[in-house]
Amino acid sequence: MIASIPLLVFVVAAYTALALVVPIWLDSVLFVLPLLSGAVLPFRGGDLLLVMGLLLLCVEIYRATSSSSAAILNHVLSLVVFIIALIELLVTPKMASMTFFLIMLMTLIDVITGFTVTISSARRDLQHSS
Template identity: 50%
Template sequence: MSLRSLPSIILAFILYNVVVFVSGGTDVLKSSLFELNMLSGGVWQFTVGDLIVLLTLFLLFAEIVKSTYTSTSSLVDHGLSMVVFIACIVEFLLVPQAATSTFFLIMVATAIDVVAGFTIGIRVARRDLAIGGAVD
């Protein structure tokens, strides 16, 4: 098993848990990293939770791009993505510190990773197998 087989979105899952459990609670997610004064007069705050969601979106993009490749490691990657998704569901339902919108969005990103990975993988495999015939 290569390192490429590991779903990179697990980094967001691990980062969330490290931030929340090391700091002792979910209040750290609301702490501001920086503020920008907008032309409208409003103030935009970028929080730790926003940073984790942003990182999750970038990792989801990488996972979707990775799912377009067909190799033996892609099956392992899809299986491990499912394991990460199940771990997210279990933590969301059973751990009080995971009952936040930030963690919910991480969980949704892992669900999209699982569904997109299998859907894109099946589509790419159908295209690769249809060497001489038409594909729907």
């Protein structure tokens, strides 16, 4: 059952909680990354959530290659996470940011990729078994 939980739910939940409780954290610079050019790249709280989301999206895409019943449940739950994130974006003023829009877009990519990879894998399995 725990393998069925979409990992991006943690990013959506973290952003939602932070936006409602301590919204200033999302825009605060947490650290800076010095670049060879001499410039510095500031990392804000929202940026850190985006990086975490991208890493978790990679894991979700890898997990989509499985066709187990846990993977199917994961796809359905990923769709639920996307719908919740979309509703939050549309109706909650504190979620109206480009950062949350990109997180919501990651959940959509997770849904599309999950179903696409699973269907492709199932077709390939059917062709090889014939």
